[in-house]
Amino acid sequence: MDLRSAIETGHAWLDDGVARVAAGPPAITRLFAAAGRHCGRAELAAAPGWTGDQAARALLLLALPTTDLPRYADELYRHGDPAEKLAVLKALPLLPIGAEAVPLLHDAIRTNDTRLVAAALGPYARHLDQAAWRQAVLKCVFMGVPLKVVDRLTDRADAELATMTAGLRDERAAAGRSFPDEALSLLEV
Amino acid sequence: MRIFDPHIHMTSRTTDDYQRMADAGVKAIVEPAFWLGQPRTSAGSFADYFDSLVGWEPFRAAQFGIRHHATIALNPKEANDPRCREALALVPRYLDKDSVVAVGEVGYDAMTPEEDEVFAAQMAMAVEFELPALVHTPHRDKARGVDRTLAVVKESGIALDRVVVDHLNEVTVGAVHDAGCWMGFSIYPDTKMSPDRMVEILRGHGLDRILVNSAADWGRSDPLLTLRTGEAMLAAGFTDDDVDKVLWRNPVEFYGQSGRLDLADPGEQDATFEGSSILRGGS
Incomplete structure (x- = not known):
């Protein structure tokens, strides 16, 4: 481009x-x-x-x-x-x-600005370790950020993310609150 | 009634306030950098505050459909603390930001030599960055403070119609009117100005170059006193168009001189993310 x-x-x-x-x-x-x-x-x-x-x-x-x-x-x-x-x-x-800018991703993911959280999960997120990446994906679900912003989502989604997502789904269900349909795919790993 | 509050410290206000303001017709605000009640102890504390004024606070405001701009400066009170003085060096970097529409609040608190120096330095920045200036006037020894303020403003070489001198009252409005600067009035529940007194000033001085603000902050104040002033104007026989001029077109004209005022509805751009609401609580 x-x-x-x-x-x-x-x-x-x-x-x-x-x-x-x-x-x-x-x-x-x-x-x-x-x-x-x-x-x-x-x-x-x-x-x-x-x-x-x-x-x-x-x-x-x-x-x-x-x-x-x-x-x-x-x-x-x-x-x-x-x-x-x-x-x-x-x-x-x-x-x-290289991987030198990873601290910037950590900063962006800590914010509550959905635009920054989403931008941190683009292709450069390949440098994020899996634990930080899972937390960021779960934060997207929590904040209502569409999961299409996450680069390589299906490649990286794992059983631990499925467990974390199930926990959020159960909390939402217990509270009578909605859970995004698209996040249900994370449970199928 | 559409309202532009040209001076309000939203950092100190809650989301309930944002909701009440939006319901009352407030669509745009300017948040000047000032002190926070609790004294700061380092320049780093200012950096975080300035970041918040161009970052988090506009994001919060956008969730209620309110367009947020800022003015940036080292305030006169903390200009006297050597630990905070280094913050002066941070100011220029923020004056380049898109949402910064003036240098401010500059001016005097206790009229010390340190305040003289910081005030003049920041008026020079306003000239250099081609921005208007928002000038605070002291709460004590106000009349002489305003005279001294106008002398510093004139000395700086800035065009006088690019300066608003704020927190005026019946005693101080005349000098600022005659100088050719914009006249700012903070409407407060107890101190400063009240809606009815504001109406009398509008009767006496006309509607041109007047900015009415709530200056709501962490003290006893009310973000809806702009609305109350508009209502008092109508009750006193001013027209809807007069109210619109004072509460909307005047601040747009003054801060529009920055060339950076962006009054597009933020609800379209920021409050949703690719169609998803972000109005739920944080994490």
Whole structure:
């Protein structure tokens, strides 16, 4: 997917920003915060699942020298507003960063912001250990986040997750509250 | 009645308040950074607070269909504590965030040399980041505090119609009106202004450049006093359009100068996640 051409507005700003980041990594701090104001926040027709600001922010991250990338990804996430945090999480699978950004997933999963929890369970979650991954999937069920956000769900779902899910289902049943139908598939491992 | 509360500290309010506000017609709010009652002891405490103002609090507000923006600054009271002073260096980073629509609350508490320095430094940031400024005025020695405040504002070089001087009353409104700044009024149950007194000020000074807020926080205050002021205006013979100007169009005009005001219905974007409600409790 070509994010650069999928972006619908602000190309001149973005191209200049990418060049500035490549020349001097500290430039990314202010550019990263401003991306939504230049490249839009709506979902991109040519890149489903990506918004203009997310695509622009991913391209800014990709412009960083590889050696600087882990430090800036961490810093931009930790000092970011939710849209910036979301953009970092979304970009992780595209970045040459190995498993270094796993602490960011742990942070996102601890939040009660459904957007961040969901974004933490994309393809980069392959670096999450199984215990943390199960807790995050169960949290999705608990918060009503659709399970389609979870990458490789059927591959990774295991008997322990089935036990945990059954526990939640039983609590909900005892309380007379609803339980999402789609989560019943987790019980069939 | 649609209401934009241009100054309210939602961090200190409950979800019940959000529900009552939404039911009363509050659709947008600005939450200024200020002190929290309990003194902070480090810059890190400010970082968490500022993060909350651009992160968790807008998320909470969105669940009630309320659009939340913030103003960011080191407040004058804590500018006097050397342990908190480092927070001044954190401010610029937050001024770049999409939902930050002004520098504030800046201004004076006890009018110390430390406050002079931090006030002037943050007015310079407002100029640099091309943002409006929300200026708090002291609760003690207020009249002289307002004069001194206006001198600092003018000295900064900021356009005066990009500044709101807040917590005004009958005694202090004239100087701010004559200076060309916006005039902010906090309507409180006991102190500051009441709805009826506010109506008298509107009669005397007109409706232009006036912002009416509840400034509700952790003290005895009421997030619906914006609504009560609108009702008092109607009872006094002002029209629905007058009320709309004071309680909606004026704050939109003032904070719109930031170029960052986003009044799209958050209910469409944030309060549901791919069609699922997130209104249930947290985990």
